[in-house]
Amino acid sequence: MPDIRVNDRVVVPEAAVETKAVRASGPGGQNVNKLSTKIQMRIDLARVAGFEGDDLHRVRAFLKTRLDGDGRLLVMSQETRDQARNREDCASKVADLLRAALFRPKARRRTRPTRASKERRIEAKRHHSDRLRQRHVDD
DSSP states (O other), rough: OEEEEEESSSSEGGEEEEEEEEEOOOGGGTTTTOOEEEEEEOOOOGGBBBBBBHHHHHHHHEEEBBBOOOOOOOEEEEEOOHHHHHHHHHHHHHHHHHHHHHHHOOOOOOOOOOOOHHHHHHHHHHHHHHHHHHHHHHH
16 A cells, blocks of 8 residues: 655655454345455554654644554544455545645734724613613513
8 A cells, every 4th residue: 555645744654554454244145155345444653754743743632532552643444345355445535634634724913992892782781781780670
């Protein structure tokens, strides 16, 4: 299996990937009890090339529910009855997961509320207060 390219700098080398074929559940006709078409792919995150700074820590935190006991990323696919296509599906899932884990959201810059927004808030509070006051006046 070739290397899995995540983005322009991060690549999962073939040496970091452990692939295992197991029996799939679900429909499969006569082959369901004979062939192992489900693919389990384990990725050793420490061997992934291209991580910078705290990338590895960020990926481990993002994917913590998908890590096995040894800290490897576990991805499975049994979408098709073809082992090769399931292997390709696993590789694309790995790339998508790592891309999502490496995404850094834009930092929010604090801004001050405008004068108009402050005035609208005060006016809304005044309007609400008047409404409640009128309920007590009617009693």
